[in-house]
Structure formats: C-alpha cells, structure tokens
C-alpha cells in the first residue's frame with residue numbers, strides 16, 4: 441500500500457498506449473525508482489528497471505514479470521502486508537538487472 445509503484449492494470453503486457461485521457465505513447469526505458477514504505481526506515485533505490493515510459497506524462501509501467509522482480513527485491517527491506525522487518529534506517533541501492541541475474545543463478 442505504501443509502496444509507490446505504478447504498474448499496468450492491463451493483462452496485455454505489450455500495451456503501448458498510456459492511460460485514457462493521455463495521448464502519450466510508451467517507450468521502453470531503463471529507469472531508476474525510489475521505493476519507500478510507510479513504517480519502514482529503509483529507502484530502496486532501484487536502478488536499471490526495464491519499464492515502458494509515457495513520453496507525455498512520464499508515467500512508468502512495468503510488466504507483471506518485472507513487478508514481481510521488484511517485489512522480490514523489496515521484500516527483505518519492506519516486508520509484505522502488515523509485517524515490516526525491524527531494520528535500522530538505511531538507504532539501499534540495488535541494480536535491478538544484476539539482482540535478477542543473481543536470483544536466476
């Protein structure tokens with residue numbers, strides 16, 4: 441809930457248009473996002489996330505696979521649902537691509 445993440449609600453991950461009301465088109469980009477969670481002192485900076493970014497409003501969309509990858513990376517820091525790990529205040533920088541490859545190994 442507190443995670444600031446905009447992901448596409450569409451089932452079709454190849455969606456190339458922005459939301460209704462925006463004339464923008466989506467273009468693949470590797471983006472950096474800061475993830476904070478209410479109640480957690482840890483700020484996670486994810487670099488190199490593959491996303492589709494609207495050229496008009498700047499909204500970023502992630503495929504389901506990428507969204508799951510983000511969840512996996514954030515989990516040790518932000519937990520899930522009502523459970524938030526008891527960690528000291530920290531700022532963590534994670535390279536999405538490297539983290540994914542490490543996960544697959």
Ligand SMILES: [Zn+2]
Pocket residue numbers: 458459462463464465494495496497498499
């Ligand atoms: Zn847009």
